[in-house]
Amino acid sequence: MLSDRQLMILQVIIDDFIESAHPVGSRAISKKDEISLSAASIRNVMSDLEEMGYIEKTHSSSGRVPSEKGYRYYVDNVIAPTVGKSNLYLMKDLIRDEFVDFEKLVQKSAEVLSDLTNYTSIILGPEVFETKVKQLQIVSISEYSAVAILVTDSGHVEHRSFTIPAEISASDLEKIVNILNERLKGVSLAQLPEVITTEVISLMRIYVRDFEKSFKYLQSAFFQDQPVKLYIGGKTNLLAQPEFNDINKVRSFYQMMENEDRVVNLLKTPQHGIKVTIGNENEFDEIKDFSLITASYQLGAEQMGTIALLGPTRMEYRKVITLLNALSNEMTDALYLWYKNNG
Amino acid sequence: MLSDRQLMILQVIIDDFIESAHPVGSRAISKKDEISLSAASIRNVMSDLEEMGYIEKTHSSSGRVPSEKGYRYYVDNVIAPTVGKSNLYLMKDLIRDEFVDFEKLVQKSAEVLSDLTNYTSIILGPEVFETKVKQLQIVSISEYSAVAILVTDSGHVEHRSFTIPAEISASDLEKIVNILNERLKGVSLAQLPEVITTEVISLMRIYVRDFEKSFKYLQSAFFQDQPVKLYIGGKTNLLAQPEFNDINKVRSFYQMMENEDRVVNLLKTPQHGIKVTIGNENEFDEIKDFSLITASYQLGAEQMGTIALLGPTRMEYRKVITLLNALSNEMTDALYLWYKNNG
DNA sequence: TGTTAGCACTCTCATTACTTGAGTGCTAAT
DNA sequence: ATTAGCACTCAAGTAATGAGAGTGCTAACA
Numbered sequence: 001m002l003s004d005r006q007l008m009i010l011q012v013i014i015d016d017f018i019e020s021a022h023p024v025g026s027r028a029i030s031k032k033d034e035i036s037l038s039a040a041s042i043r044n045v046m047s048d049l050e051e052m053g054y055i056e057k058t059h060s061s062s063g064r065v066p067s068e069k070g071y072r073y074y075v076d077n078v079i080a081p082t083v084g085k086s087n088l089y090l091m092k093d094l095i096r097d098e099f100v101d102f103e104k105l106v107q108k109s110a111e112v113l114s115d116l117t118n119y120t121s122i123i124l125g126p127e128v129f130e131t132k133v134k135q136l137q138i139v140s141i142s143e144y145s146a147v148a149i150l151v152t153d154s155g156h157v158e159h160r161s162f163t164i165p166a167e168i169s170a171s172d173l174e175k176i177v178n179i180l181n182e183r184l185k186g187v188s189l190a191q192l193p194e195v196i197t198t199e200v201i202s203l204m205r206i207y208v209r210d211f212e213k214s215f216k217y218l219q220s221a222f223f224q225d226q227p228v229k230l231y232i233g234g235k236t237n238l239l240a241q242p243e244f245n246d247i248n249k250v251r252s253f254y255q256m257m258e259n260e261d262r263v264v265n266l267l268k269t270p271q272h273g274i275k276v277t278i279g280n281e282n283e284f285d286e287i288k289d290f291s292l293i294t295a296s297y298q299l300g301a302e303q304m305g306t307i308a309l310l311g312p313t314r315m316e317y318r319k320v321i322t323l324l325n326a327l328s329n330e331m332t333d334a335l336y337l338w339y340k341n342n343g
Numbered sequence: 344m345l346s347d348r349q350l351m352i353l354q355v356i357i358d359d360f361i362e363s364a365h366p367v368g369s370r371a372i373s374k375k376d377e378i379s380l381s382a383a384s385i386r387n388v389m390s391d392l393e394e395m396g397y398i399e400k401t402h403s404s405s406g407r408v409p410s411e412k413g414y415r416y417y418v419d420n421v422i423a424p425t426v427g428k429s430n431l432y433l434m435k436d437l438i439r440d441e442f443v444d445f446e447k448l449v450q451k452s453a454e455v456l457s458d459l460t461n462y463t464s465i466i467l468g469p470e471v472f473e474t475k476v477k478q479l480q481i482v483s484i485s486e487y488s489a490v491a492i493l494v495t496d497s498g499h500v501e502h503r504s505f506t507i508p509a510e511i512s513a514s515d516l517e518k519i520v521n522i523l524n525e526r527l528k529g530v531s532l533a534q535l536p537e538v539i540t541t542e543v544i545s546l547m548r549i550y551v552r553d554f555e556k557s558f559k560y561l562q563s564a565f566f567q568d569q570p571v572k573l574y575i576g577g578k579t580n581l582l583a584q585p586e587f588n589d590i591n592k593v594r595s596f597y598q599m600m601e602n603e604d605r606v607v608n609l610l611k612t613p614q615h616g617i618k619v620t621i622g623n624e625n626e627f628d629e630i631k632d633f634s635l636i637t638a639s640y641q642l643g644a645e646q647m648g649t650i651a652l653l654g655p656t657r658m659e660y661r662k663v664i665t666l667l668n669a670l671s672n673e674m675t676d677a678l679y680l681w682y683k684n685n686g
Numbered sequence: 687t688g689t690t691a692g693c694a695c696t697c698t699c700a701t702t703a704c705t706t707g708a709g710t711g712c713t714a715a716t
Numbered sequence: 717a718t719t720a721g722c723a724c725t726c727a728a729g730t731a732a733t734g735a736g737a738g739t740g741c742t743a744a745c746a
């Protein structure tokens with residue numbers, strides 16, 4: 001347990017370092033208004049804090065820098081209790097606007113979030129598996145090609161074009177669509193593949209000549225992979241951070257960000273609420289110099305998606321956590337309202 | 344006009360520099376198999392070339408580096424005549440696969456192109472202005488919201504969700520859709536806004552009560568901006584180039600690439616065929632250290648889109664130009680075939 | 687007994703000096 | 717016209733130096 005004095009000084013060191021990115025020395029601390037101790041006394045405290053592992057030196061005679069353990073303590077014991085009290089109105093503005101399109105909203109949120117923080121924001125779109133098919137439709141473009149359009153009850157639209165094999169006539173196609181529509185309406189996207197392979201296939205076999213071929217095409221057009229939507233904002237923001245002066249860091253960072261799967265895995269967390277991962281706490285090597293803060297937004301008890309901010313370990317935790325908290329609440333509220341309207 | 348000897352040496356310098364990124368000295372040149380002159384003689388030639396502006400020194404006693412004028416000469420007089428002879432089969436493979444979806448094709452092309460060259464590829468999707476409305480449809484999601492879906496005769500799908508204002512009934516909405524469909528079918532996207540404001544409005548006024556409000560919503564859902572589709576591949580490739588060791592270059596480059604409008608403007612060229620822009624020849628400051636090679640792919644006489652590669656001025660022009668040429672031809676062919684099928 | 691002034695010590699960082707090697711330009715000989 | 721030879725230039729790496737920031741420890745102080 002830290003004494004009041006130790007806590008105070010740890011806090012000053014972290015706050016100062018977060019702002020300046022330079023190691024903090026005892027003399028600098030003693031000059032702060034809120035500190036009325038001499039540099040020498042502070043040195044004693046710092047020595048204690050270092051022994052306990054909360055701060056460290058970059059070299060034998062340098063000032064002190066927060067360690068990951070230090071940040072962790074700061075996040076858990078200094079910031080956490082104060083979150084939730086202050087409410088952010090910027091976010092409200094963002095969401096209050098007519099809720100036209102969920103994707104737009106998420107995209108915009110990512111943008112705002114990165115602008116506000118100067119870090120990189122990552123938002124994982126809502127899980128679409130639980131949404132249900134509202135309508136399936138095929139618009140034929142020509143004799144040889146058509147577009148299949150799938151609309152879900154959440155207003156999500158997926159579409160694929162595909163070529164119509166010569167053996168299938170226009171009337172066959174129409175039959176297929178009718179069957180599919182009848183049987184698939186209300187089926188959740190997660191169940192889709194299963195329902196198709198069991199029920200629909202037998203139905204189709206009765207009505208449609210040469211159905212295997214038709215089916216193959218439709219399936220290739222639609223039911224393989226339901227990609228997770230990923231929105232990234234402010235990828236260049238981190239370039240402005242001084243810890244990014246090493247070009248190799250830049251390389252490995254951007255290489256990681258280009259790999260969507262990797263980024264998605266980064267955010268997949270079973271946990272609700274805010275989660276802070278500092279430096280090596282993270283399991284991915286590429287971001288062992290970063291901190292990642294994730295928050296989930298949800299609909300009822302069911303998790304929907306994740307918002308995250310990625311920045312240096314020297315991150316403005318207080319600001320970021322408050323912000324993320326507010327945004328995830330707003331999004332949860334918005335989703336709830338919207339869902340209610342869509343009964 | 345350059346003498347044979349001068350041309351030969353210029354070529355050696357450029358080839359060597361493109362490969363190594365280091366200034367090329369007279370002694371190094373004289374050691375090449377294809378050169379049978381002493382270093383001293385080469386120095387004389389180099390001195391001439393420098394005076395003419397084709398090469399330059401990085402400092403008073405360094406080897407020579409191609410100038411932009413040098414690259415320009417190389418591209419115009421050394422490479423141009425040899426292009427078109429060699430045909431690339433990799434590209435064919437790419438395009439020969441079932442032409443399922445134009446967007447997929449373009450995206451894949453961007454990827455392959457950047458992998459093959461280690462530069463950054465940028466592809467501008469086909470201009471959709473000339474494509475025509477095939478069908479407009481509105482799927483209502485709930486009492487309060489709906490999705491509008493627009494399918495064009497090129498198989499392109501646009502969709503927006505919007506909220507239905509309380510004053511508009513379901514039957515009104517149906518009427519609106521019917522009217523829109525009837526009048527808009529076959530109208531090109533470019534004409535869309537005009538047709539709507541002239542013809543459709545008056546029609547709607549007759550049939551639909553309180554139409555101004557409905558119209559406003561539909562319009563906001565659709566007819567404002569038709570975004571150009573942009574595909575970028577291998578954004579991180581350039582990071583591997585030695586000229587990218589300056590972190591500030593990295594910053595300004597990535598900042599530019601995040602601005603879609605800027606990138607689109609970069610590629611908008613009235614010219615058909617291959618166009619090479621070297622360093623300062625380009626009007627955008629951010630890429631004055633880069634070379635940009637663009638090729639258009641087309642349908643008939645009508646330009647459709649642009650493929651481009653962005654790399655350091657020290658670029659493998661020969662390879663890149665050949666590649667781009669092949670790809671743009673393949674894409675043009677593919678589009679032609681496809682259009683014929685959709686006659 | 688906790689606090690502080692004082693001082694020797696350590697390490698980084700910026701500056702300067704030195705060395706080496708690659709490359710040029712010129713001149714004189716071939 | 718070509719080339720060998722040589723003096724000269726510059727970049728880049730390395731070593732030496734000094735200043736500045738900061739620490740740790742000890743002894744004096746309230």
